[in-house]
Amino acid sequence: MLRHKLSCILTGLAGLLGSAARAQNPIITNQFTADPTARVFNGRVYVYPSHDIRAAPGRGRAGWFVMEDYHVFSSANLTDWTDHGVIVTQNKVPWVKPDSYSMWAPDCTYRNGKYYFYFPTTPKDTTSSKGFTIGVAVADKPTGPFVPQPLPIKGVRGIDPNVFIDQDGQAYLYWSQGNIYGAKLKENMLELASEPVTLGELPTQGLKEGPYVFKRNATYYLTYPHVANKTERLEYATSTSPLGPFKVQGVIMDESPTGCWTNHHSILPFKNQWYLFYHHNDLSPAFDKNRSVRIDSLFFEPDGAIRKVVPTLRGVGLTDARQKIQLDRYSQLSPGGASVAFLDTANKFQGWKTVFNGSQGWVRYNGVAFGTKPLRTVTMRVTAAAGATVQIRVDGASGPVLAQVTVPKGSRWQEVKAPLSTFKPGTHTLVVSAKTTMPVEIDWVKFD
Numbered sequence: 001m002l003r004h005k006l007s008c009i010l011t012g013l014a015g016l017l018g019s020a021a022r023a024q025n026p027i028i029t030n031q032f033t034a035d036p037t038a039r040v041f042n043g044r045v046y047v048y049p050s051h052d053i054r055a056a057p058g059r060g061r062a063g064w065f066v067m068e069d070y071h072v073f074s075s076a077n078l079t080d081w082t083d084h085g086v087i088v089t090q091n092k093v094p095w096v097k098p099d100s101y102s103m104w105a106p107d108c109t110y111r112n113g114k115y116y117f118y119f120p121t122t123p124k125d126t127t128s129s130k131g132f133t134i135g136v137a138v139a140d141k142p143t144g145p146f147v148p149q150p151l152p153i154k155g156v157r158g159i160d161p162n163v164f165i166d167q168d169g170q171a172y173l174y175w176s177q178g179n180i181y182g183a184k185l186k187e188n189m190l191e192l193a194s195e196p197v198t199l200g201e202l203p204t205q206g207l208k209e210g211p212y213v214f215k216r217n218a219t220y221y222l223t224y225p226h227v228a229n230k231t232e233r234l235e236y237a238t239s240t241s242p243l244g245p246f247k248v249q250g251v252i253m254d255e256s257p258t259g260c261w262t263n264h265h266s267i268l269p270f271k272n273q274w275y276l277f278y279h280h281n282d283l284s285p286a287f288d289k290n291r292s293v294r295i296d297s298l299f300f301e302p303d304g305a306i307r308k309v310v311p312t313l314r315g316v317g318l319t320d321a322r323q324k325i326q327l328d329r330y331s332q333l334s335p336g337g338a339s340v341a342f343l344d345t346a347n348k349f350q351g352w353k354t355v356f357n358g359s360q361g362w363v364r365y366n367g368v369a370f371g372t373k374p375l376r377t378v379t380m381r382v383t384a385a386a387g388a389t390v391q392i393r394v395d396g397a398s399g400p401v402l403a404q405v406t407v408p409k410g411s412r413w414q415e416v417k418a419p420l421s422t423f424k425p426g427t428h429t430l431v432v433s434a435k436t437t438m439p440v441e442i443d444w445v446k447f448d
């Protein structure tokens with residue numbers, strides 16, 4: 001009996017933790033996440049983001065960043081993400097000012113059998129160091145448990161720690177405080193091994209923060225958010241040495257078109273493709289300090305330049321045809337014929353729907369993996385006050401029709417099933433279009 005209860009609790013917990021997301025962009029939809037540092041450990045991608053929460057009486061400052069802890073998320077395919085829960089909390093770190101709610105952008109790295117989690121926050125002792133300092137918590141596994149060091153790293157004041165370990169084994173810590181700084185780390189990864197230097201020769205005007213350093217071929221890339229105009233955009237500079245001087249090369253991602261003031265990122269290769277992890281305020285369009293992590297593919301030009309990344313909703317990875325396909329994370333939408341809206345504006349964590357406005361709009365969604373085992377039906381969560389007909393094709397507007405779905409009229413959401421007229425094994429682009437002039441809204445589609 002006890003065993004059964006325990007197993008139910010564990011299953012429930014796994015469900016809770018495991019259900020963090022199966023989304024495109026943003027990749028985490030059950031909470032706000034920002035400042036993502038992504039790392040590959042043992043063939044799996046781990047994302048260590050900040051965790052934005054809403055201010056409440058006695059909980060942080062209204063209108064500002066409110067962050068009390070860190071979660072870690074992991075994925076084997078960049079599509080299905082597991083939330084491993086809280087790894088570090090402000091009130092369990094001995095040196096942190098209680099209730100400062102300033103657990104800002106972190107990083108995590110692996111060395112000699114241990115995982116080192118670096119995080120900036122406000123110390124209790126503000127006499128010896130004003131503003132932010134940076135601490136470390138150490139674990140045997142990427143998901144913790146992480147044990148915080150008793151004191152922050154000596155000689156470091158600032159935010160946004162980033163650790164880079166060079167091929168010769170030398171580790172470097174980078175951080176920001178107006179400028180971007182760097183120093184060598186000792187073998188123990190807990191202390192500086194050299195005096196901090198200001199990294200040159202970066203732009204002198206406009207805030208720079210959030211350094212992320214990586215090496216490709218013989219080039220060190222220093223990437224960073226910079227306010228060149230009104231809000232942050234992602235830029236990069238390169239050098240032949242990890243502590244510079246760096247030469248400014250260009251923009252990785254333009255300013256947010258919708259005005260999210262911050263952006264913060266990391267870049268990593270995974271299974272022969274480079275990815276940019278960054279954030280945007282998708283789940284909080286009216287308040288840009290409640291952000292959400294996104295991923296898009298990143299490409300290098302033959303001369304090593306980074307091609308500018310255009311943010312997408314579709315994001316990366318394949319979507320299993322048997323899972324709920326969120327068409328609102330589309331690859332392309334018919335201009336004027338379809339749009340995206342929140343399912344419930346009072347609870348944006350419910351996600352979005354695609355709204356076909358009655359002028360026979362369409363939506364295209366790339367990378368749906370049908371596999372090889374024949375699928376026979378499609379289920380669509382849909383609503384159409386006057387009824388509607390929706391057509392699903394693969395591989396383009398004139399590709400084969402997979403199904404035609406007749407949506408009965410009604411004001412409620414309903415799950416409507418229809419048989420597939422054909423099955424196409426492999427990976428395809430879906431094209432879903434409204435075939436009537438009546439408005440119709442779709443939450444998701446899935447195949448069985």
Ligand code: FUB
Nearest residue numbers: 050104105209210262264
């Ligand atoms: O998330 C709080 C701060 O906003 C980060 O530390 C900065 O990089 C910016 O994203």
